[in-house]
Amino acid sequence: MMHISTSVDGDGRPDNLSEDGPSLADFLPDTSSGFKAVAGQPHSHKSTESVAEARIIEACMTVQDPEIPVNIYDLGLIYDIICHSGGNVSITMSLTAPGCPVAGEMPMQVAEAVATLDEVGQVDVSLVWDPAWTPDRMSEDAKMALDFD
Secondary structure: OOOOOOOEOOOOOEOOEEOOEEOHHHOOOOOOOOEEEEEOOOOOOOOOOOOOHHHHHHHHOOOEOOOOOOEOOOOOOEEEEEEOOOOOEEEEEOOOOOOOOOOOOHHHHHHHHHHOOOOOOOEEEEEOOOOOOOHHHOOHHHHHHOOOO
């Protein structure tokens, strides 16, 4: 028999359990201080060329938000793309809300999409909450698709 030690609240229940048992939040990764996903392998050659940012953007646009019918780039979830010499890429992104159920999956989807490009080595995607995402970050295409004024 396996025993897991937990702290208890004033009613004697484990702190992380409700009367009905664990909630969905108990199974999601803790992304309160950010989250990092890595895909691909660093290139072994020492090229001074970096990947064209337009190719990275195209790859990011293949990732769709599961709840909003717009790609994550047009939603404004990609904050920064850094194309390092040698083909490695660093991306900073956010989500529409910290409680988003795909918080643990979306950065890896982005990393894997970008890592499929032939000229790309390792892709590091950092999920951040500051600055917070707002609808103002959406492209005009996204605003039109979502009937945003």
